[in-house]
Amino acid sequence: MLYSSYEADQALMNTGPKKVILTLFLLFLAFIPLQMVEGIPDLIPGFDFLGNNDWLKLLSTACIFAIGALGLNVLTGLAGQVSLGHAFFMGLGAYTAAWLGAAPGPLAGIGLPMWIWLPAAGVVAAIVGVAVGPTAVRVRGLYLAFVTLGLVFVGEYIFRNWSTLTGGSQSGRTFPDFELRLWKEETPLVDFANDGTWFGVALSGEAKTYYLLVFLLVVFVLLAKNLQRTRAGRAFQSIRDRDIAAEIMGVNEFKYKLTAFGISSFYAGVAGALLASFVGRTIPERWDLFLSVQFIAIVLIGGAGVVTGTLLGSVFVITLPRIVQDFTGWLTEYVTEGNGVFVWLADLLVVTGEGDFGLINVQQGIGSGLSVSILNQVLYGLLIIGFLIFEPLGLYGIWLRIRNYWKGWPFTY
Amino acid sequence: MSGKLLQRRVDRSGPADYDHLMEVRDIHLSFKGVKAIDGVSFHVDDGELFAIIGPNGAGKTSLFNSINQVYHPQQGDILWKGESLMGLKPNHTAERGIARTFQNIALYPHMTVLENILTGRHVRMKSGWLAGSVWLGKAKREEMANREIVEGIIDFLEIEQWRKYPVGLLPYGVQKRVEMGRALAMDPEILMLDEPVAGMNLEETEDMARFILDVQDELGIAIILVEHDMGLVMDIADRVLVVDFGKQIAIGEPAEVQQNPNVIKAYLGEEVEIGQQ
Ligand SMILES: Nc1ncnc2c1ncn2[C@@H]1O[C@H](COP(=O)(O)OP(=O)(O)O)[C@@H](O)[C@H]1O
Numbered sequence: 122m123l124y125s126s127y128e129a130d131q132a133l134m135n136t137g138p139k140k141v142i143l144t145l146f147l148l149f150l151a152f153i154p155l156q157m158v159e160g161i162p163d164l165i166p167g168f169d170f171l172g173n174n175d176w177l178k179l180l181s182t183a184c185i186f187a188i189g190a191l192g193l194n195v196l197t198g199l200a201g202q203v204s205l206g207h208a209f210f211m212g213l214g215a216y217t218a219a220w221l222g223a224a225p226g227p228l229a230g231i232g233l234p235m236w237i238w239l240p241a242a243g244v245v246a247a248i249v250g251v252a253v254g255p256t257a258v259r260v261r262g263l264y265l266a267f268v269t270l271g272l273v274f275v276g277e278y279i280f281r282n283w284s285t286l287t288g289g290s291q292s293g294r295t296f297p298d299f300e301l302r303l304w305k306e307e308t309p310l311v312d313f314a315n316d317g318t319w320f321g322v323a324l325s326g327e328a329k330t331y332y333l334l335v336f337l338l339v340v341f342v343l344l345a346k347n348l349q350r351t352r353a354g355r356a357f358q359s360i361r362d363r364d365i366a367a368e369i370m371g372v373n374e375f376k377y378k379l380t381a382f383g384i385s386s387f388y389a390g391v392a393g394a395l396l397a398s399f400v401g402r403t404i405p406e407r408w409d410l411f412l413s414v415q416f417i418a419i420v421l422i423g424g425a426g427v428v429t430g431t432l433l434g435s436v437f438v439i440t441l442p443r444i445v446q447d448f449t450g451w452l453t454e455y456v457t458e459g460n461g462v463f464v465w466l467a468d469l470l471v472v473t474g475e476g477d478f479g480l481i482n483v484q485q486g487i488g489s490g491l492s493v494s495i496l497n498q499v500l501y502g503l504l505i506i507g508f509l510i511f512e513p514l515g516l517y518g519i520w521l522r523i524r525n526y527w528k529g530w531p532f533t534y
Numbered sequence: 535m536s537g538k539l540l541q542r543r544v545d546r547s548g549p550a551d552y553d554h555l556m557e558v559r560d561i562h563l564s565f566k567g568v569k570a571i572d573g574v575s576f577h578v579d580d581g582e583l584f585a586i587i588g589p590n591g592a593g594k595t596s597l598f599n600s601i602n603q604v605y606h607p608q609q610g611d612i613l614w615k616g617e618s619l620m621g622l623k624p625n626h627t628a629e630r631g632i633a634r635t636f637q638n639i640a641l642y643p644h645m646t647v648l649e650n651i652l653t654g655r656h657v658r659m660k661s662g663w664l665a666g667s668v669w670l671g672k673a674k675r676e677e678m679a680n681r682e683i684v685e686g687i688i689d690f691l692e693i694e695q696w697r698k699y700p701v702g703l704l705p706y707g708v709q710k711r712v713e714m715g716r717a718l719a720m721d722p723e724i725l726m727l728d729e730p731v732a733g734m735n736l737e738e739t740e741d742m743a744r745f746i747l748d749v750q751d752e753l754g755i756a757i758i759l760v761e762h763d764m765g766l767v768m769d770i771a772d773r774v775l776v777v778d779f780g781k782q783i784a785i786g787e788p789a790e791v792q793q794n795p796n797v798i799k800a801y802l803g804e805e806v807e808i809g810q811q
């Protein structure tokens with residue numbers, strides 16, 4: 122035996138290198154915003170751009186999506202049930218948070234503190250998940266996808282019409298800020314939304330929000346990892362791999378599918394509340410099918426059933442639009458300057474003016490081509506299909522291959 | 535597979551106020567007119583090694599599926615310690631102490647050897663999803679204790695080197711052992727083996743026979759052994775049931791059954807022919 126005790130083996134970080142890498146990574150995450158602080162040098166050469174407020178916002182969004190995706194990963198990755206209903210449960214969480222957390226005003230809100238509205242967002246979504254679950258978990262495979270698809274449409278309809286809570290499609294509504302209060306006192310204990318000073322370091326609101334979300338993500342990652350390696354997590358996976366055998370081995374299939382549905386909805390509810398609070402004013406159409414598809418993309422692109430993969434997938438899916446946008450911007454500039462060897466190729470890709478042919482169109486309304494947002498949707502679709510066919514383990518599978526390649530180096534074969 | 539056998543962990547010294555550990559009473563099962571089981575009755579007592587033989591399609595696997603309540607026979611009754619199993623869900627049969635291996639291995643291919651065998655402990659563990667997620671106190675201790683039990687099973691089956699591999703990647707013989715480990719991890723009172731030596735060579739078959747006898751002797755677990763080949767069964771079984779086309783042809787001790795003219799006609803005749811070719 123390689124391990125001195127099962128406890129050491131069972132620990133999340135069961136090897137020395139893993140511990141070192143994880144610690145370094147967490148330090149890296151912690152240092153990202155600090156580079157923007159006056160008097161602190163760029164600590165991570167090459168990555169200092171991540172400290173800009175707009176990149177911090179992207180990373181924060183990725184954290185929120187990762188929390189939601191960890192939930193879908195329990196349902197789809199572990200229990201093997203495909204759900205398109207994630208956006209609906211996120212919406213439920215968001216409006217629960219709004220109702221409980223927002224200050225009283227024209228729209229419903231009773232102004233309770235974050236430590237109530239955030240967990241409540243998850244709990245309400247989970248309760249609804251467990252309530253509609255029996256219908257959903259009785260059907261399998263594609264049928265489940267259809268049933269949960271229905272949830273998204275029904276949900277959007279309800280959200281749109283319940284305008285005293287949601288503000289309706291015209292104006293939407295605002296959501297409670299990230300602020301820690303004991304109860305309803307005037308000044309919050311900790312204010313994550315606005316610029317301020319923590320431990321003598323002047324931080325932007327974006328940086329503080331980023332820290333809050335990284336912290337929450339770490340908590341949810343730990344919960345998800347623990348779930349996966351304990352009794353219930355194994356029960357989910359056994360149902361996914363062989364449902365009838367799992368039942369014969371003593372797993373109550375119905376109960377565990379329902380549990381997976383509930384847990385997934387809980388994570389979705391929390392993520393929905395965080396997203397709405399983070400974005401600010403949000404309309405009911407925010408909780409649409411495309412949002413659900415983004416989560417499916419995260420889980421499948423990252424690697425179904427693998428927590429690390431879910432994290433990779435979230436960063437990938439959230440930063441992809443930004444990368445595409447920066448890239449097309451750069452291409453357009455390149456074509457306009459018109460003196461590179463590959464201008465003809467770049468010109469085929471982007472639309473630079475009226476009548477010009479191109480795949481991507483950054484100047485909306487002029488000429489042909491896909492807008493950047495449509496292009497993103499197409500890319501998500503292609504990536505989902507591509508990963509399903511060529512790399513079912515997703516980005517995590519690619520990472521495994523790279524690792525195994527270097528493990529054997531220089532004796533590669 | 536050798537070495538010191540596992541220990542019985544569950545004390546079952548309570549009063550035995552039932553006639554038989556398991557009793558199958560005249561069950562009939564058909565699928566859209568196809569009679570899979572057509573009036574089969576037998577019983578198994580504590581610690582007994584009971585064999586069911588019959589050619590392919592005789593209804594042996596269907597019998598197991600009926601006991602597990604995956605199939606629901608239209609007629610008859612199946613009693614476990616005097617109480618009917620009819621109408622229960624498959625997981626309830628596991629909770630009562632009925633373990634099983636499958637004719638076509640039914641492991642969880644994406645889970646590791648360790649995790650597969652740990653799933654066998656499911657019915658003997660209690661922690662729910664919340665306790666597991668938080669990984670504190672009781673849930674953690676329970677995981678550790680059960681991990682230790684499973685490591686014992688892994689040592690015993692001599693599959694240490696594979697424990698962190700997804701079972702889907704392992705050779706057939708290793709998978710067979712893992713499946714046996716998963717069933718034993720349940721601490722069952724009865725172990726139902728569906729053609730455990732299918733596809734094995736002579737040496738592996740002998741190993742398996744010894745292993746089955748060990749499980750019976752040392753753990754005192756009753757066994758129902760399904761085989762379509764007579765050889766193994768006649769050597770190790772206490773009693774044998776012969777089925778053909780869903781019908782019960784003979785039941786009794788191996789020696790009696792072997793003499794039964796119906797058996798010779800329906801079953802051995804075929805064997806002899808094959809043997810002569
Ligand atoms: N789920 C099912 N649906 C339809 N027919 C089945 C099903 N399971 C078994 N049968 C039929 O029942 C008969 C007995 O099959 P089985 O129990 O697998 O036999 P054995 O295990 O003895 O080879 C066969 O004719 C088989 O086709």
Ligand SMILES: [Mg+2]
Pocket residue numbers: 594595596637
């Ligand atoms: Mg069979």
